[in-house]
Amino acid sequence: MSTPVTTTVDARFGDDGEPPLPWPDTEELLESAQLYWLSTVRRDGVPHVTPLIGLWQAGGFVFCTGPGEQKTHNLRHNAAVAVTTGVATWAAGTDVVVEGRARRVTDGDELRAVAEAYFVKYGQQWRFEVHGDAVGPVDDPGWVFRVVPSKVLVFAKGPFGQTTHRFA
Numbered sequence: 001m002s003t004p005v006t007t008t009v010d011a012r013f014g015d016d017g018e019p020p021l022p023w024p025d026t027e028e029l030l031e032s033a034q035l036y037w038l039s040t041v042r043r044d045g046v047p048h049v050t051p052l053i054g055l056w057q058a059g060g061f062v063f064c065t066g067p068g069e070q071k072t073h074n075l076r077h078n079a080a081v082a083v084t085t086g087v088a089t090w091a092a093g094t095d096v097v098v099e100g101r102a103r104r105v106t107d108g109d110e111l112r113a114v115a116e117a118y119f120v121k122y123g124q125q126w127r128f129e130v131h132g133d134a135v136g137p138v139d140d141p142g143w144v145f146r147v148v149p150s151k152v153l154v155f156a157k158g159p160f161g162q163t164t165h166r167f168a
Helices: 023-032 070-077 108-122
Strands: 005-009 036-041 047-052 055-057 060-065 080-085 093-105 129-131 134-136 143-157 161-167
Touching: 023 055, 023 093, 023 143, 023 161, 036 060, 036 070, 047 070, 055 108, 060 093, 060 108, 093 108, 108 129, 108 134, 108 143, 134 143
Parallel strands: none
Antiparallel strands: 005 161, 036 047, 036 080, 055 060, 060 143, 080 093, 093 143, 129 134, 143 161
């Protein structure tokens, strides 16, 4: 990511002397994750959380969804999201939370790069083709969104530590 990153550790939530996780290590966690959870907000303020596959690409989180799905409806009125990934354990592993705003991707070159990256990461089942401003099978193309982070929280477990990465 070309945007400057400020990294801090919150000693209140970690073991004494636990250093912050460097940004390149956090990006590696985001790139290698297989499953993520996307949190959006419905028009009435009720949160909507759903698991999905996605990509960490060019400094942002990328995901695909249908134009009629709940998360798409939510994003039409509120672009603020949280994306989480990690492990469902108490004392081992690392969890990451990305906070930011989602924007729709419609540029053909960017869509082609996303389609190729889905295939590389997830295999033949996720071979997408670009159809205008959408990707996927011709009979059911999906929209692509990119979440540009404003803040990323990292929760290390065993040893415990909490890192915050903020972006200018």
